[in-house]
Amino acid sequence: MLKDARYSCQECGVRTPVSSLTWSCPRCGGPWDLDFTxxxxxxxxxxxxxxxxxxxxEALPLSDPYVSLGEGRTPxxxxxxxxxxKLDYLMPTLSFKDRGAALLVELARRLGPDRVVADSSGNAGTAVAAYCARAGLDCTVYVPEGTSPKKLEQIRAHGARLEVVPGGREATARAARAAAGAPGVFYASHADNPYFLHGTKTYVYELWEDLGGRLPDTLVVPVGNGTLLLGAALATAELLAAGLVERRPPLVAVQAGPVAPLARAFAAGAADAEPVPPAPTLAEGIAVPHPRRARQILRAVRESGGAFRTVADDRxxxxxxxxxxxxxxxxxxxAACWAAVMAEPPRGGAVVPLCGAGAKTGLAAAE
Known part of the structure; x- marks a missing residue:
C-alpha cells in the first residue's frame, strides 16, 4: 500500500504526487524530500x-512489501x-544499500514502469539489480570504469544490463539521468529519491531496539552521497518526536581524505559544498566529488552537534x-569509520556500521 506521502522540494517548495516518475524538482533540479508522517x-x-x-x-512510507529479501535485523x-x-554487510547483497533498495524498488514495482535505471559505484547498483530481479522489473545499472570486478559480477548475475561509463562517479550519474528522461523510466537513484533514505533509517531503528529503547552516545557513519547519515537523521528525529528517546546523538560523518568535499565545507562553515576533483581512494563507495544532498548533510551534522572526520587510505x-x-x-x-574511531575515539558509547563485505573487493593491497 502507498501511504499518504508526496514528493516535496526543500529549496523551492514544489510538491508532486509520489506516482509521478519525475525524479527531481522540475523547477530547481534539486532532489526530492518526502512529506510523510x-x-x-x-x-x-x-x-x-x-x-x-x-x-x-508504521515508520515507513510503504507497507505490505512483495520484494523483501529478509533485509535488516543485522547483528x-x-x-x-x-x-x-553493526554488521550491515550481512545483508542479502552484502551491503547496507539493501535497506534503501528494498523500499525504492517496492515503490517502482507498484508504479509499474517500463524499466528501472540506477547509477552506482557498485553496492547500490547491486542492491537495485537484486531487488528488481525479485520484483520482475527490467533494470539497467550505470557504473564508472574501475568499479570492482566482483561488484560488476554481482550486478550481471541478477540479470541487470550493465553500462560501464568512461570517467568517474559524476559522469556515471549524468549518463543515468539522461536515460532517466525517457518515457516510462523509473530512476532508482539512491541520492535523489527519498524512499531510499526512509529505508536506510531502519539502521537506527534497529540500534534503538537492540539497545533496549535508547540510542548510542555517538553515531559514526560514512558519507559519500549521505544516504545512511540522512536516514539516521530522519530516524533520530522521528524517535524523538514520538517520545521514544530523550535525545538525538551527534552524527560523526567520515569521508575519505582524497575526496572530502563535505568535510572541507564543514570546516569552512559553508552551507553547501563545492565540487572537488575526482581522486583515487580505497574507499570507492564514498568517493563522491559533488554530493547531491550536500546542504542537507551539512545541516544534519550541525544540528546534531556532530562533526566530520577524514581518513587517509593507509589508515x-x-x-x-x-x-x-x-x-x-x-x-x-x-572500514573507514573504524579507521576514524581508532584515530580519535569518541566520548561515551559509539556504534560504527560495517557497510559492505570484503568479498566484494578483497583485501586492500599495501603500497
Missing part, C-alpha cells in the same frame, strides 16, 4: 513481528568497551586488516 511504535509493540526492517512498518557486536559495530587499509583479524572481513569503504 512516521508513527513509530513503542518498543514493547515490536515483539513477535517479522524479522526484517519491515517490522517498523550488533562489541569491538571495544565503548565501541560496537583505511590498516583498519580493514584490524577488523579482519577480529573476524570481520569488510570492504575498504566499510
Amino acid at each position: 512516521a508513527s513509530p511504535v513503542p518498543l514493547g509493540a515490536l515483539a513477535g513481528r517479522v524479522g526484517s526492517l519491515w517490522r517498523y512498518e 550488533l557486536v562489541r569491538l571495544t568497551d565503548t565501541v560496537s559495530a 583505511i587499509r590498516d583498519a580493514q586488516l584490524d577488523l579482519a583479524r577480529r573476524g570481520l572481513f569488510v570492504e575498504p569503504t566499510g
Whole structure:
C-alpha cells in the first residue's frame, strides 16, 4: 500500500504526487524530500513481528512489501568497551544499500514502469539489480570504469544490463539521468529519491531496539552521497518526536581524505559544498566529488552537534586488516569509520556500521 506521502522540494517548495516518475524538482533540479508522517511504535509493540526492517512498518512510507529479501535485523557486536559495530554487510547483497533498495524498488514495482535505471559505484547498483530481479522489473545499472570486478559480477548475475561509463562517479550519474528522461523510466537513484533514505533509517531503528529503547552516545557513519547519515537523521528525529528517546546523538560523518568535499565545507562553515576533483581512494563507495544532498548533510551534522572526520587510505587499509583479524572481513569503504574511531575515539558509547563485505573487493593491497 502507498501511504499518504508526496514528493516535496526543500529549496523551492514544489510538491508532486509520489506516482509521478519525475525524479527531481522540475523547477530547481534539486532532489526530492518526502512529506510523510512516521508513527513509530513503542518498543514493547515490536515483539513477535517479522524479522526484517519491515517490522517498523508504521515508520515507513510503504507497507505490505512483495520484494523483501529478509533485509535488516543485522547483528550488533562489541569491538571495544565503548565501541560496537553493526554488521550491515550481512545483508542479502552484502551491503547496507539493501535497506534503501528494498523500499525504492517496492515503490517502482507498484508504479509499474517500463524499466528501472540506477547509477552506482557498485553496492547500490547491486542492491537495485537484486531487488528488481525479485520484483520482475527490467533494470539497467550505470557504473564508472574501475568499479570492482566482483561488484560488476554481482550486478550481471541478477540479470541487470550493465553500462560501464568512461570517467568517474559524476559522469556515471549524468549518463543515468539522461536515460532517466525517457518515457516510462523509473530512476532508482539512491541520492535523489527519498524512499531510499526512509529505508536506510531502519539502521537506527534497529540500534534503538537492540539497545533496549535508547540510542548510542555517538553515531559514526560514512558519507559519500549521505544516504545512511540522512536516514539516521530522519530516524533520530522521528524517535524523538514520538517520545521514544530523550535525545538525538551527534552524527560523526567520515569521508575519505582524497575526496572530502563535505568535510572541507564543514570546516569552512559553508552551507553547501563545492565540487572537488575526482581522486583515487580505497574507499570507492564514498568517493563522491559533488554530493547531491550536500546542504542537507551539512545541516544534519550541525544540528546534531556532530562533526566530520577524514581518513587517509593507509589508515583505511590498516583498519580493514584490524577488523579482519577480529573476524570481520569488510570492504575498504566499510572500514573507514573504524579507521576514524581508532584515530580519535569518541566520548561515551559509539556504534560504527560495517557497510559492505570484503568479498566484494578483497583485501586492500599495501603500497
